[in-house]
Amino acid sequence: MVAENAQSADPEIIARGAYLAKVADCESCHTAGPDHPPFAGGLPISSPFGVIYSTNITPDPATGIGQYSYEDFSRAVRKGIAKDGRYLYPAMPYPSFAAVLDDDIQALYAYFMEEVKAVNHMPPQTELPFPFNQRWTLMFWNAAFATQKPYKVRTDRNMQWNRGAYLVQGLGHCGACHTPRGLAYQEKAYSESSPEYLSGAVVDNWSTADLTGNNASGLGRWSKAEISTFLETGHSRLGVAFGSMVTVIENSTQYLRKEDLDAIAAYLKSLPLRKSRSSYKPSVTQDQSDKIDLEIGINQFERPGAGLYSGLCAKCHQPNGTGDLPKYPRLSGNSMVLLENPVSIIRQVLEGGKGPLTKNGPIPKEMPGFAKKLSDREIAEVLTFVRNSWGNTAPPVTSRDVSKIRKKCCNTTAPSTHE
Structure with missing residues (x-):
């Protein structure tokens, strides 16, 4: 039986809570996977200190939050303290949720207590090494860093x-x-x-x-x-x-x-410009770049990575990097390509992947992974080429960069460099 003060919530409040749970993306972290019940916890979340498992936030009274009062729920969500007084790890974004207003926390509580199906499931226990397993120390972390207050409207903004x-x-x-x-x-x-x-x-x-x-x-x-x-x-x-x-x-x-x-x-x-070492300065207009290969494009096969791009990438992303929207993204001026830290594009080339499947978006196309086909040097060269062609300017990718990500994320050995 769930906490008594959640029993008579207005259906409109419950519906608002369901919407706010979508805004907060509670399902992604508190669901172990597509074949697991929603909100029942158990998703492994990587952190620099070890793996943290998400908790069961269904209204099950034994393994979830079914015995939480509204005050218990609010304290857990906004202050990171569970009903039993245990401090939550900040993988739970309570420092951000501290800004949420009371009415929205009440709506979320009503939704989880009355609309979410209770699931009796005990997720794996989080067991971090010493000293990170000493949760009481988070009292001091919270005092120093969890400083958000409920949001206050800025009168100088609309x-x-x-x-x-x-x-x-x-x-x-x-x-x-x-x-x-x-x-x-x-x-x-x-x-x-x-x-x-x-x-x-x-x-x-x-x-x-x-x-x-x-x-x-x-x-x-x-x-x-x-x-x-x-x-x-x-x-x-x-x-x-x-x-x-x-x-x-x-x-x-x-x-x-x-x-x-x-x-x-x-x-x-409205957020201000922040300087970086990357830049984008197209040498022709957007319309022209969709029709012609740029002078600095793949026709200069002497450039490291240009030949690999021509053979493996240009069919989908086009010789001039303009892609084929919405099926294949452009690489010329692509914000992800121009990130200073290249870890994401390295992973994309190593592992492949595809974009999200949404109700109003295109059917995503899958990009193949090249971890077993390309060496660390080849991936570094083709990515450096992409990051410095068609108006792109970004720091080069090194073989060491690729090797580090391959070891962390891929269960493969780098093939020999093709001669």
Whole structure:
């Protein structure tokens, strides 16, 4: 039997809670996989300190949150403290959820207690090595770093901007993945008051997108409409979702109302430019580049990586890097290609993958993996070529970069370099 004060919630409140659970993407982390019951926990989450398993947040009274009062629920979500007083690891983004307002926490509570099916399932226990298994020390971590307060409207901004800021900073917890971490694994910023906020990070061996106004690796060349459409479909003229963002779009953002997607886009477009070593300066106009090969393109086969690109990549991504939208993304001016940290594009080439499947987006095409076909040097050369052609300028990829990612993420041995 679930907590008594969840028994008579208004159906409209429950429905709002269901929507907010989509905004918060609770399902992606608290569901062990597609063949497992939703919200029953057990998903292994990689951290620098070891694997953390997500908890059961169904209203089961024995293994879930069925005995949580509203106060217990609110404290767990916004302060990271379970009903029994145990401190939660900040893999649970409670530092961001601290910004969520009371009415929305109440709606979430009503949804989980009355609408979610109770599942009796005990996920694996998280067992981190000493000293990280001493959860009580998180009391001091929280005091130092979990400093968010409930969101306060900025009167110098309009309603749309404030709605976008509230969603991004709070339930959307975008900073949990897109903001760099400090030495104590804390997010370096929780709002636009810092230039570090949403400037990109590395999470579980993926480099997350720079969401600032950077003109190369960020959103400087994206329109508000393109950002909104990308969150709905996972596709845009400047990139396709990859890595963990695929599940975020499939389980969360594709279900957001258009006005909320537009608000998020308006807020993100307000973030200032952050400098990087990457740049994009096309030598011809967009329309022209769709029709002709650029002078610096693959016709210069003496450039390292150019021949490999011609033989393995150009069929889908085109000789001039313009792709074939929406089936195959362009590489010229692609924000992911121009990220300073190349870990994501290295993983894409090694492992392959495909974009998200959404109700309003195109059917995603699968990219093959080349871990067994290409050596570390060959992958480094072709990626360096892509990152420095058709107006792209980004730091080179080294064989060592590829080797490190291959060891971490692929169960393969690098083949010999083709001569």
